[in-house]
Amino acid sequence: MPDVEMMACTLATNRQQFNVKRVDYTPHRDVTPKIHPTLVATERAVLNAQSVFQALYPLSQQGYQPDLICAHSGWGPSMLLKELWPKTKILNLFEWYYHSRGTDADFLEPITHDAAARAHMKNLPILADLATMDWGSSPTRFQWSQFPEHLRSNISVLHEGVDCDFFSPAEASLTVGDHTFMSGDEVITYTARGMEPYRGFPQFMEAVAKLQKRRPNLHVLIAGNDRVAYGRKRSDGKTHRVHALETLDLDESRIHFLGLVPLSTLQAMFRITKAHVYLTVPFVLSWSMLEAMAAGALVVGSDTAPVRELIANDINGVLTDFFDADRIADSVEAVLGGEVDETRLKRAARDTIATDYDIKQILPRQWAMMQAVAAGDRPD
Template identity: 45%
Template sequence: MQILFVHQNAPAQFRHIAARLARDPGNRVVYITHEGKPVPQGVARVQYKPHREPHKQTHHYLRTAESAVIYGQGVARAAQKLKKSGFTPDLIMGHPGWGETLFLKDIWPTARLISYCEFYYNATGSNIHFDPEYPDGEEIVFRTRMRNAHHLLSVEAADALYAPTAWQKRQFPTAYRDRIDVIHDGIDCERARPDPTATFTVKDGPTFRVGDEVITYVARNLEPYRGFHSFMRALPHLLAKRPNAHVVIVGADGVSYGRALPEGDSYKKRMLDELLLPKGRVHFTGHLPYLDYIRLLQVSAAHVYLTYPFVLSWSCLEAMAAGCVIVGSRTSPVEEVIEDGENGLLVDFFKPIEIAERVADVLANKVDVDSLRRAARETVLERFELEASLRKLDDLIARTMA
């Protein structure tokens, strides 16, 4: 079988399934992605880049739509070259979020297209108008409707659809939900697992071991969408209450989601300017190599995961698989995987003092820490384990090809 994957930030959500399919000698697997992005072993890479940005004169409701067309055009040009070289995919798996899959069925009408339904934007009940500190403005409702245009076109073109969680599936219009399978990308629970011998050393700082009062927080970028502001505001109270505790924060200073800041500014800088924190007890690591990141989770005494009602992070599930005690926000994506008092603890996203008190309860063993750790890992093993997810994708592919 000839298989094409499409995602501008390869390998992304297709890391494991692309590698799995490439291991079959009967398959030829190709990945279209942005320049310089890595692909799994055995997968051929075809690079592209958008030829321009949306015009500044474009109506601001339509800039996302224009960007999607530009991305789709870039992928289409790469796909046309592939077609001329003799490559005709039987199966295409792609992420439509940037418009990259828009024109693929026009190039290969007989190919089966499986579309990854990561997120559909809604003006109510989701990330928009969630955080009053960062208001979205009245016209966000109109921009959001237009922002979904290329998602609807991509869904309509696809032969099969899947979303990583049930809540993410429910964000899509009711007319399409019955077509969407719920299949998570999968968590490698052999790599993300408890290790009582683990240690983690902060660069130019202390070394932590299992049993130390280490509070962890992880995000791709330190930004409001992942509750960075609420977490940071919890720290003065928490660190005063627990004088031996240290905090290790993983993430870069950019913005993945939400409002970008002026050059030279960052949400980290704003929080450090706002708060008075004890010296030498709050450690920022930036991005970490994966194995170092896992070691940090393994020594964590309490892991804080906060998010807007938005895409659930891999880091939340990896922390659970590593046996962390999760203190998570009482928001819909988190509530799908964490039941308060059973496999983690839930707090109000907007209440830093409550966050601090619950973390302090964990550090003081005022909750059944061992039970929460075991239940957290068991949840991931039962619902998100990598091999089980890959078998579900195998089945989806088989049904789609049939």
């Protein structure tokens, strides 16, 4: 928009290219060694807040004053910006409020009192943002519901949106090494930032081992880094991928690890897959699941709260048990074997995203919210 001036304040290590003026910041040090474990997240947020303040301070001294600051809560950058610009409105994105019980923290295993304390205290930077913000947004109703009830009234539920023109159903092909996979081939897919228990990677690999013995033509495409993005690493120092390959009876020639992939590869994966498997503990919902649905993929998802917000079993996808590799394998095989109405479910999945999450309708709502907050009004 020609009458809108934008600026991004971002970590200097962020190498993304974008056509917006940028101001870089770099924390002057890392978290204090041997600091109390419950305060690690808070000190990291304060270090970020301090470095953002210092990076933007010269602009404030030159008379620059933004009408609106949009910031991702929990990491600290916006915590001190009211000190720079008391009259500037702040709109925070709130992805997650931590609980010790009932969501992600104790879903995979019983939680210790020390771990519960760390979960509670990770909310301190978020609470600081809640105290200084003018308005907030949260992508899904499940994520919004994690915030204390008395703090929800100034947080809108509004997703970031999906590019339904790009992620759309179409014939496609994808070449991986010596293999070229086409629409109609017996291919299943899995994608996540990391290969970790939070996203059901161990259960998925167990299910793959079972499926490979039943389906000799099945190939598996896996996108993501061989790391833990959420949750704890293995105590033996091995990655979950290495552990799976060492302990499961797998035909590695039919499992293709793609690493981090460009959007064009992700698009092709979702277009050719027979079943896209998405598993998650009760936690932040991945954009990739919505993108897969928009591309017309049939999602076999975990029967957990964030997934159930978008997928109803046998309505627009298939729900299965997060922990049970046999059930996961059976659910995928039902799709591969034609036991479900693939055409109906894929069309309904696409319609779900196109109706409620298409970026063409989300962006005007995001812009209206930003304008309202900047003007000091309450968003609709």
